[in-house]
Amino acid sequence: MIPTAFDYEAPDTVEEAVRLLSSGADDVKIVAGGQSLIPVLKLRLAGPELLVDLGRIPDLRGVREDGDALVIGAMTPHHEVASNALVREHAALLAEATATVADPQVRHRGTFGGALAHADPAGDLPAPAWALDASFEIVGPNGARTVAADDFFLDYFTTAIGEDEVLTSVRVPKHTGWGAAYEKFVRVAQQWSIVAVAATVQVEGGTIADARIGLTNMGSTAVRARATEDALRGVALDEAAVAAAVAGVAEGTSPPDDLNGSADYRRHLAGVLTRRAVLKAAGA
Known part of the structure; x- marks a missing residue:
């Protein structure tokens, strides 16, 4: 489909972009790379009066x-x-x-x-x-x-x-020296994540000194798994020990329930992928 008609501006400075956003137009959208917005415009799910392109700043x-x-x-x-x-x-x-x-x-x-x-x-x-x-x-x-x-x-x-x-x-x-892994489960290549886990781990003397864990597609926003981070500190680089520490990673999350997978399936995936991501990030 073809988008509805809109005015287009490509400012050279952030200040000019802010002025355009505050111009009083009924609906103003920012376009950056356009990879999400352009398809929405073509489907006419959005019809802005003004499009502000940040590409020239x-x-x-x-x-x-x-x-x-x-x-x-x-x-x-x-x-x-x-x-x-x-x-x-x-x-x-x-x-x-x-x-x-x-x-x-x-x-x-x-x-x-x-x-x-x-x-x-x-x-x-x-x-x-x-x-x-x-x-x-x-x-x-x-x-x-x-x-x-x-x-x-x-x-x-x-x-x-x-x-x-x-x-x-x-x-x-900076997390210099920390290991990192992003474990992403998809139905087909290049698709949105059904579930994904971001893990970065600091290892000292064969144990996990510190860890950071983020979950993708497990709620209405990304999820920071702070309780699991706490559980991982001091854990030996052993698959069973790591699995036990991350067992509760999906607690308190609200994953979607759709054709790609039930909420319970996604909770199961979160545990599996977190274990894999932590071990990979730790070099185990």
């Missing part, structure tokens, strides 16, 4: 170090994140997860910030970003503000970004 793209963290521009394409040397060294979990997003075409057009702002609970980036304690730099008419991952993902396709605000970058604390 150079400050929104790239990866840089900032002390004990990496700063990833919101318009950085997935393939650049997955292949970036800094990301691979200091936030390997992001590189692992981003490399599984859809297919090469989507990874070259889709953007890191766009996928996070879209906040699809079946998407591959919210869980690892949350597991790594990412924070989100948002700019609006009242200036810039930073939102922690705990407060960023609110509900299905809903984040803390206001209608007149722009996500400009994502700050990710």
Whole structure:
């Protein structure tokens, strides 16, 4: 199908983008890579009056170090994140997860910030970003503000970004030396996750010193499995011990129940994939 008619603007600065978002148009949409929005427009599930394209703002793209963290521009394409040397060294979990997003075409057009702002609970980036304690730099008419991952993902396709605000970058604390794994279960290749688990693990002396766990498609948002993280600390690198520590990872989750799998099946998968991800991340 063909989208409904809309006005189009491609600002050169974040400030101009914010001004356009605050222009008073009835419905304004931001387009980043367009991999989620364009299909919705073509199906006429959305009909914005104005489309604001962030693709011409150079400050929104790239990866840089900032002390004990990496700063990833919101318009950085997935393939650049997955292949970036800094990301691979200091936030390997992001590189692992981003490399599984859809297919090469989507990874070259889709953007890191766009996928996070879209906040699809079946998407591959919210869980690892949350597991790594990412924070989100948002700019609006009242200036810039930073939102922690705990407060960023609110509900299905809903984040803390206001209608007149722009996500400009994502700050990710360095996890240098931590092992990482993203275990993703799909029915066919390049599909949305039925369930996926993001795990990054710090190993000392044959035991798990620390761990971070995020779950994909186990609720209305990604899920941070903090109780399982606590249970893993001090556990020996033994398959049975790890399996026991992660046995309750699905407790308190609300996975969907659909044709791809029942809620109980997804809870079972979460346990299996968490065990695999932790052992792989730990090098066991």
